[in-house]
Amino acid sequence: MKALVYHGPGNKAWEDVPDATVQDPTDVVVRVETTTICGTDLHILQGDVAAVTDGRILGHEAVGTITAVGDAVSGFGVGDRVLVPAITKCGRCVYCQRGMPSHCQTVGGIGWIFGHLIDGTQAEYVRVPYADTSLYAVPDSVTNEQAIFLADSLPTGYEVGVLAGGVRPGHTVAIVGAGAVGLSAVLTTGLWGASKVIAIDSNKFRLERAIEFGATDAIEVGPGTVSDVVALTDGLGVDVAIEAVGYPETLLTAASLVRPGGTIANVGVHGTPVELPMQDMWISNVTLTMGLVDTVSIPTLLKMVAGGRIPAEKMGTHTFTFDQFDEAYDVFGNAAANLALKVVITP
Numbered sequence: 001m002k003a004l005v006y007h008g009p010g011n012k013a014w015e016d017v018p019d020a021t022v023q024d025p026t027d028v029v030v031r032v033e034t035t036t037i038c039g040t041d042l043h044i045l046q047g048d049v050a051a052v053t054d055g056r057i058l059g060h061e062a063v064g065t066i067t068a069v070g071d072a073v074s075g076f077g078v079g080d081r082v083l084v085p086a087i088t089k090c091g092r093c094v095y096c097q098r099g100m101p102s103h104c105q106t107v108g109g110i111g112w113i114f115g116h117l118i119d120g121t122q123a124e125y126v127r128v129p130y131a132d133t134s135l136y137a138v139p140d141s142v143t144n145e146q147a148i149f150l151a152d153s154l155p156t157g158y159e160v161g162v163l164a165g166g167v168r169p170g171h172t173v174a175i176v177g178a179g180a181v182g183l184s185a186v187l188t189t190g191l192w193g194a195s196k197v198i199a200i201d202s203n204k205f206r207l208e209r210a211i212e213f214g215a216t217d218a219i220e221v222g223p224g225t226v227s228d229v230v231a232l233t234d235g236l237g238v239d240v241a242i243e244a245v246g247y248p249e250t251l252l253t254a255a256s257l258v259r260p261g262g263t264i265a266n267v268g269v270h271g272t273p274v275e276l277p278m279q280d281m282w283i284s285n286v287t288l289t290m291g292l293v294d295t296v297s298i299p300t301l302l303k304m305v306a307g308g309r310i311p312a313e314k315m316g317t318h319t320f321t322f323d324q325f326d327e328a329y330d331v332f333g334n335a336a337a338n339l340a341l342k343v344v345i346t347p
């Protein structure tokens with residue numbers, strides 16, 4: 001089979017590799033029919049993720065059809081159309097039982113294993129461990145181009161942003177960063193009845209998308225950001241500020257937008273320490289949340305997509321085939337210049 005293989009910082013190739021096979025009785029093999037690229041894949045290619053070594057097949061998001069099943073798999077069969085999520089769960093370890101498969105202990109001590117600790121989904125076929133507890137059947141009414149975004153970015157914006165932030169009816173919500181994750185928070189915040197959804201970004205194209213995705217207001221980031229948000233929220237600041245960029249300054253922006261008693265939900269992956277103004281924050285009774293996505297909201301999100309409540313397909317702006325992986329990475333790697341959000345890649 002062919003797969004996109006990592007060969008050290010800056011190097012990858014679509015090349016022949018041994019076929020994916022069932023190795024453990026709890027495995028299945030999935031023929032990949034749709035995949036995508038995540039910002040994390042770009043970090044891997046820059047050499048930022050030491051656990052990813054030469055020879056690893058990249059990717060942690062896929063929709064496809066099962067072609068082989070291990071003897072212990074009972075919930076899925078050959079021919080089933082499934083979503084392969086970014087997080088794999090054994091279902092039995094202490095963290096899986098706590099509903100936190102992001103820290104599943106059974107395969108390498110973390111739930112994110114595809115394109116990280118084992119071979120990933122940017123390939124013609126992928127081996128999926130713990131298939132019964134990790135895979136999701138895709139309803140007929142949900143297309144591959146919708147389901148693919150439920151593998152990672154939609155659950156991330158929803159779980160680590162909207163749910164962790166505790167969005168409730170009537171709340172005002174600010175979302176700093178309108179990339180795939182921030183826009184996923186925009187798409188799912190309204191479901192909880194937020195009265196205002198304020199998107200903040202430096203990129204005009206993404207702010208336009210945010211309004212199209214259901215934001216009530218869009219603010220181009222600048223010196224007036226805090227006063228603009230305060231003006232939109234009766235002089236109070238927002239109930240929930242979601243950080244979806246991953247820089248110290250954007251977390252500080254989120255912190256400066258929240259009203260007393262509100263919540264700052266940090267979604268961004270930070271690469272450096274962040275100094276927070278605790279001397280001002282403590283007396284504001286604010287809550288700060290953060291975390292790695294569990295993807296446990298996928299069944300809910302699948303129902304909402306099937307019911308027409310979440311137009312997940314809007315996240316895909318560009319389409320490529322497997323032999324165009326280099327082009328797909330170039331477009332996604334320069335997303336702002338290419339007016340891109342997420343790319344859809346098919347055989």
Ligand SMILES: NC(=O)c1ccc[n+]([C@@H]2O[C@H](COP(=O)([O-])OP(=O)(O)OC[C@H]3O[C@@H](n4cnc5c(N)ncnc54)[C@H](O)[C@@H]3O)[C@@H](O)[C@H]2O)c1
Nearest residue numbers: 177178179180181201202203244245246268269291292293
């Ligand atoms: N916690 C998790 O489990 C998890 C999972 C996936 C991704 N993430 C993280 O979420 C973050 C967002 O991911 P993404 O894929 O949407 O990234 P992205 O790069 O597509 O989007 C980031 C957005 O932030 C905007 N931005 C940059 N600087 C800004 C600034 N100063 N003020 C306002 N906006 C600014 C950019 O224009 C862009 O639209 C990343 O840090 C990513 O690593 C976290």
Ligand SMILES: [Zn+2]
Nearest residue numbers: 038040086152
């Ligand atoms: Zn990802």
Ligand SMILES: [Zn+2]
Nearest residue numbers: 090093096104
């Ligand atoms: Zn587990």
